[in-house]
Amino acid sequence: METTVERLARRFTAHDxxxxxxxxxxxxxxxxxxxxxxxxxxxAVIGARGTNPRKAPGSWDEVHAEVADVVITALVTLKRMRPDDAEEYLRHQLALKTANFLPDPTTPTGDAPAADRPGAPPGNLG
Incomplete structure (x- = not known):
């Protein structure tokens, strides 16, 4: 079954x-x-916080919509770059990133992820 992301990726690739x-x-x-x-x-965040005196304040709903646009665009990008295995690649990358931030529930000691260990540099998903 073709997903929406696949359809968007195909359409943009055909266009380009x-x-x-x-x-x-x-x-x-x-x-x-x-x-x-x-x-x-x-x-949109600047608008929601009302920090630009030249513009009317925005809303957090606008921020949510823009963040969704970022996610959708990123998913389409990955699908365009890796049409045959984007989903599998994303799952693998998510597992790698997750290992840095969430303790392994199967470890009896509940060891902290690498990012939380003393001396480890502060981490992020990027």
Whole structure:
């Protein structure tokens, strides 16, 4: 069954291919699209906090919508870059990142993840 993300990825790839763009150019532009959407989310936060005196205050609902746009764009980007295994790759990456932040429930001692151990550098998902 074809997912919405797959359909979007195929549509954008077909559009860019028809414009004569190669795969690496398409991927580059798609990654830049993530940055654009992230900027819009940041602008929405500024609006929700009312810190720009030149604009009317926004809402956290607008922030939520912009964050959803970031996530959707990122999923489409990964699918365009890895059409055959994006879901499996994402699951693997999530497992790797999770191991750094959540204790392993199967460990009897409940060892802290690497990011929480003394001397470990502060971590993030990126």
């Amino acid at each position: 291919t028809a414009r004569g763009l190669g795969a690496v150019e398409q991927w580059t532009l798609q990654v830049l699209k993530i940055s654009e959407e992230t900027g819009e989310a940041a602008q």
